[in-house]
Amino acid sequence: MKKIIPVLKILGFLILNAFGFYILETILNYFAVNFSNAYLFNIIYSIGTILIVILNTKLFVKKDILNFLNLSFKGVDFKRLLYLIALASFVNIFVTLILILLNKYNIYSFIWDKLYIEDILGVIFTGIIISLSYSLIEEVILRGYIFNTLPIKKEINIVVLALLYTTFNALSRGFNIVFIINTFLFSLFLNIIYYKYQNLLYTLSFSFVWFYISNYIFSLSLEPDSLDVYSVINLMYAGYDIIGGGEYGIFGSIIFSIFLLIINLYELKSFDVFRWWTSQE
Numbered sequence: 708m709k710k711i712i713p714v715l716k717i718l719g720f721l722i723l724n725a726f727g728f729y730i731l732e733t734i735l736n737y738f739a740v741n742f743s744n745a746y747l748f749n750i751i752y753s754i755g756t757i758l759i760v761i762l763n764t765k766l767f768v769k770k771d772i773l774n775f776l777n778l779s780f781k782g783v784d785f786k787r788l789l790y791l792i793a794l795a796s797f798v799n800i801f802v803t804l805i806l807i808l809l810n811k812y813n814i815y816s817f818i819w820d821k822l823y824i825e826d827i828l829g830v831i832f833t834g835i836i837i838s839l840s841y842s843l844i845e846e847v848i849l850r851g852y853i854f855n856t857l858p859i860k861k862e863i864n865i866v867v868l869a870l871l872y873t874t875f876n877a878l879s880r881g882f883n884i885v886f887i888i889n890t891f892l893f894s895l896f897l898n899i900i901y902y903k904y905q906n907l908l909y910t911l912s913f914s915f916v917w918f919y920i921s922n923y924i925f926s927l928s929l930e931p932d933s934l935d936v937y938s939v940i941n942l943m944y945a946g947y948d949i950i951g952g953g954e955y956g957i958f959g960s961i962i963f964s965i966f967l968l969i970i971n972l973y974e975l976k977s978f979d980v981f982r983w984w985t986s987q988e
Contacts, residue, residue, distance in 0.1 A: 710858040717856055720767050724848065727759035746833040753840035760844050764852060776851035778907040791900065791909055795916040798966050802957050803925050803942075811951030811960075812927065812942045821937065830937055834923030842914035849894075850901040850910055865902055869894040885964060886955040892967035893958070899974045927956050 735752055761772075768775045806812045818827055849868060857864050872894040877887050897910045926938035944953065952959030 713856050713858040716767060717853055720763060720852060720856075721848070723763050723766075724760060727763065728756055731755045731759060746829050749833055750836050753837045756844055757840050760847050764847060767852070775855060776847060776907050777855075777901075777905050778851065778911070780908065783906060783908055784904075787904065788909060788912055791913045792916050794970065795913045796920060798963075798970070799917055799920045799957070800924070802960065802963050802966060805962055806951055806957065806960060807942070809950060810945055811948075813945045815941045815943045817941070818937050818939045830923065834919055834938075838915050838919040838923065841918050842911055846907055846911045846914055850898065851907050854898070854901065861902055865895065865898040868898050880955065883953075883955055883959055885949050885952070885961055886959045889958045889960075889964055889967055892964070892971055896967065896971050896974060899971070903974070921956075 731752065735748065735755070739748065764772055764776070773779055803812070807814065818830065849872060853871075854861075854864050854868055857867065859867065869891050873887055873891040876890045880886065897913065900913070901907065901910045923938050925940050925942055927942045927944065945951065947953035949959070949961045952963070957963045
């Protein structure tokens with residue numbers, strides 16, 4: 708019974724957040740005619756979703772929220788923080804450039820081809836707000852609340868949460884073996900980082916940079932002109948094999964799998980997991 712209650716709390720937390728997002732989107736869509744600018748609409752929606760998650764977290768967490776989530780600037784290793792930011796930037800940009808050089812992606816246009824400088828600044832600002840919203844919501848829900856609420860050992864949570872996240876994405880995006888593997892390894896890496904350093908700020912920073920680059924530095928689409936928000940470089944699909952990733956982007960690319968495998972093995976090695984396996988034998 709003690710283990711069932713935390714699971715029910717997690718389900719309630721997810722349902723309440725989903726309901727809040729639905730209500731917010733319904734209200735904003737009703738008043739959408741008053742928004743002449745799509746950027747303003749996206750900013751309001753992003754801020755609203757953050758407030759919903761904060762309020763729901765406060766409702767379900769009776770103690771100090773920041774302490775429960777392990778979110779604090781106190782004791783932060785800024786060298787490690789910069790390393791994670793640099794890692795997110797390097798892997799995302801490098802893999803994308805490789806796929807461009809392999810003709811798996813085609814460069815369709817640049818942001819300055821269609822927008823004036825004041826509009827470009829609007830895109831940059833909107834991208835920061837939306838990326839912060841997305842990363843904050845995902846990190847608070849997954850590694851902040853669910854990770855700390857699941858009634859099992861934290862070491863096991865690392866794998867369980869990655870499996871849950873992968874399952875959800877597979878159900879929503881469709882079954883693709885490379886996509887599933889990459890989603891699992893990506894989530895596993897973030898779970899390891901959160902468990903290892905006990906501060907949500909590290910994974911939050913990584914997720915923010917990753918999301919920003921994936922949507923506002925590069926955008927990948929079949930019809931770039933149909934996108935509501937521009938990125939610096941607009942890309943088009945050119946390859947649908949396991950190298951290019953097709954509709955799944957770099958998450959469907961085996962090249963990305965190699966990078967994810969390397970960084971996971973590195974973190975697991977520093978995590979002494981291999982020494983633990985050896986000692987068990």
